[in-house]
Amino acid sequence: MSKLFRAVIMGPPGSGKGTISERIAHSFGLKHLSSGDFVRENIAAKTEAGVLAKTYIKKGLLVPDHVMTRLLLPRLEEMTKYSWLLDGFPRTLAQAEALNSACDLDVAINLNIPLETLKERLQHRWIHPPSGRVYNMCFNPPHVQGKDDITGEPLIQQEDDRPEALVARLRHYKDVAKPVIDFYKMTEKAKGILYTFSDTETDRIWPNISTLLSTKISTIQSDARCASTH
Ligand SMILES: Nc1nc2c(ncn2[C@H]2C[C@H](O)[C@@H](COP(=O)(O)OP(=O)(O)OP(=O)(O)O)O2)c(=O)[nH]1
Numbered sequence: 001m002s003k004l005f006r007a008v009i010m011g012p013p014g015s016g017k018g019t020i021s022e023r024i025a026h027s028f029g030l031k032h033l034s035s036g037d038f039v040r041e042n043i044a045a046k047t048e049a050g051v052l053a054k055t056y057i058k059k060g061l062l063v064p065d066h067v068m069t070r071l072l073l074p075r076l077e078e079m080t081k082y083s084w085l086l087d088g089f090p091r092t093l094a095q096a097e098a099l100n101s102a103c104d105l106d107v108a109i110n111l112n113i114p115l116e117t118l119k120e121r122l123q124h125r126w127i128h129p130p131s132g133r134v135y136n137m138c139f140n141p142p143h144v145q146g147k148d149d150i151t152g153e154p155l156i157q158q159e160d161d162r163p164e165a166l167v168a169r170l171r172h173y174k175d176v177a178k179p180v181i182d183f184y185k186m187t188e189k190a191k192g193i194l195y196t197f198s199d200t201e202t203d204r205i206w207p208n209i210s211t212l213l214s215t216k217i218s219t220i221q222s223d224a225r226c227a228s229t230h
Pocket residue numbers: 011012013014015016017018019020121122124125126134135136138139200201202203
């Protein structure tokens with residue numbers, strides 16, 4: 001049986017995690033797990049964690065680590081038979097440590113995108129909340145302006161995508177993300193899996209990520225074949 005492949009993708013708001021995660025899931029057959037989707041599912045299901053998470057999200061805050069970890073780790077338990085890409089978790093050092101003790105990661109992708117690019121992108125981002133589909137008037141516009149391609153339902157712009165809200169979000173992101181990046185650079189078990197990609201265009205970053213994952217996944221599968229023949 002080929003060894004499973006596990007990866008996380010990290011980056012500031014607007015850096016292209018969702019966009020690139022979809023391409024990775026499609027190209028490599030990995031399950032795309034989004035922490036934001038898990039949060040929304042729990043809110044919709046009115047679970048204890050969901051009700052608590054909602055109070056933080058309404059204030060534009062991150063959900064506390066113990067709530068997020070309690071919400072996410074059991075979901076990963078259900079995925080032990082799958083290769084997956086986790087998007088939106090970890091966002092803090094405590095989350096990175098909890099994930100590291102729960103499972104072995106093969107790759108941690110870090111997107112390093114300039115502030116001006118993030119502002120530009122988020123000003124033109126429109127989403128279809130029920131499905132989470134993401135559009136951008138400059139990058140991947142909907143067929144009909146303001147309407148979701150699949151359902152025709154209205155698209156919205158998120159409150160915290162406004163330029164003035166973004167500055168605060170980015171400052172907070174920088175504060176919490178640096179210890180996570182250092183964790184993947186230095187921790188014995190985790191180090192050596194961090195790959196950072198810096199550019200302003202997803203279409204230039206994508207070939208490099210695709211090459212990295214092709215190499216990593218084929219190495220894991222050939223190692224698994226060798227192990228099974230010995
Ligand atoms: N102009 C342009 N827009 C892009 C590019 N890549 C992605 N976008 C668009 C898609 C979205 O409307 C917006 C942000 O992309 P994503 O939603 O994939 O970013 P991410 O998931 O990191 O944001 P989040 O953390 O959910 O706020 O920018 C690009 O290379 N050029």
